[in-house]
Amino acid sequence: MTNQIALTESWKPVLQSELDKPYFKELVLFLKQQQAAGKTTFPPDPQIFSAFDYTSFNDTRVVIIGQDPYHGIMQAHGLCFSVNKGVKVPPSLKNIYKELKTDIEGFNIPVHGDLSHWAKQGVLLLNATLTVEQDKAGSHQGKGWEEFTDTVIKAISNQKEHVVFILWGKFAQSKAHLIDASKHLVLIAAHPSPFSAYTGFFGCKHFSQTNQYLKQHHLPVVNW
Numbered sequence: 001m002t003n004q005i006a007l008t009e010s011w012k013p014v015l016q017s018e019l020d021k022p023y024f025k026e027l028v029l030f031l032k033q034q035q036a037a038g039k040t041t042f043p044p045d046p047q048i049f050s051a052f053d054y055t056s057f058n059d060t061r062v063v064i065i066g067q068d069p070y071h072g073i074m075q076a077h078g079l080c081f082s083v084n085k086g087v088k089v090p091p092s093l094k095n096i097y098k099e100l101k102t103d104i105e106g107f108n109i110p111v112h113g114d115l116s117h118w119a120k121q122g123v124l125l126l127n128a129t130l131t132v133e134q135d136k137a138g139s140h141q142g143k144g145w146e147e148f149t150d151t152v153i154k155a156i157s158n159q160k161e162h163v164v165f166i167l168w169g170k171f172a173q174s175k176a177h178l179i180d181a182s183k184h185l186v187l188i189a190a191h192p193s194p195f196s197a198y199t200g201f202f203g204c205k206h207f208s209q210t211n212q213y214l215k216q217h218h219l220p221v222v223n224w
Contacts, residue, residue: 007049010056014155018148030168031131042069043076050078050131054119058135058158061219062123062164062210065172068141071132081192082115088114095192095201103207104224121222126152128171153178160184161214162217164210168192168201185213 002035007015018024034041042206043050066080075083082095090113097109119125128149133139156163157179165184167173169191179186187209190200212219 004107008053008056010058010117011052014057014159015060015069015148015152019160020153023144023147027148029221030140030143034133035114040138041131042134043078047076047078051080051124051126054079054116055093055124057156058082059122060124060160060163061214062166062222063121063153063156064166064168065153065175066127066170068129068138069127070133071135071137071139073134077114077116078130079115079119080127082119083113085112085114087113091194092192092197095133095194095197096202098201099192099204100207100224104207107224109182118222124156124221124224128175150175150178156182162213162219163211165212166210169196185210 021112034120064080069076071085074087079083081089093113100107126149129141129145131140140221153175161183163184165179166185167176167188173188176186187206189204189206190196192201207224
């Protein structure tokens with residue numbers, strides 16, 4: 001764990017105070033201890049805050065909430081559901097692409113799983129837990145990340161208007177209480193995992209609904 005983890009200027013007024021709280025300092029210590037013990041953690045340190053690097057606070061107009069980073073080599077790069085180019089597209093993302101194909105006219109399924117072009121358009125791809133140990137899913141849950149990312153969700157809800165929050169699956173839906181649905185759009189569906197995609201994810205049309213809502217509020221639509 002290095003000092004490479006730092007907030008960009010647009011997020012500092014929103015989140016800098018969190019980095020000084022005891023829970024976050026304990027989290028950083030935990031990560032340093034894990035790495036000192038020879039454990040490999042993902043994503044690489046400079047990419048832990050990639051979601052915030054790609055998407056400024058001011059530009060954020062869509063939030064997609066995931067749970068954990070991918071825990072395989074070269075997969076995670078700090079954006080939920082996204083993987084580095086050259087890495088096999090994970091099953092959940094394949095299903096996201098399938099839904100996009102039926103929902104957005106003219107959408108062509110990419111040969112890669114890098115969603116950074118979404119992030120550059122104001123789609124905050126936020127995992128609730130921002131790090132994980134190699135090959136150990138959920139290994140960094142309950143260490144402090146959830147408190148930090150809950151603060152992110154609440155800050156966006158409280159300080160902005162007309163943001164689309166996309167909550168796929170029970171875990172993401174557990175964050176709904178952090179969002180003021182009277183001034184934002186909250187879209188809920190099953191998780192795109194192969195285990196649940198056919199129980200309400202396919203056919204949810206969240207991508208077209210997102211753009212319709214943004215357009216209604218005179219905001220730029222997303223080129224998915």
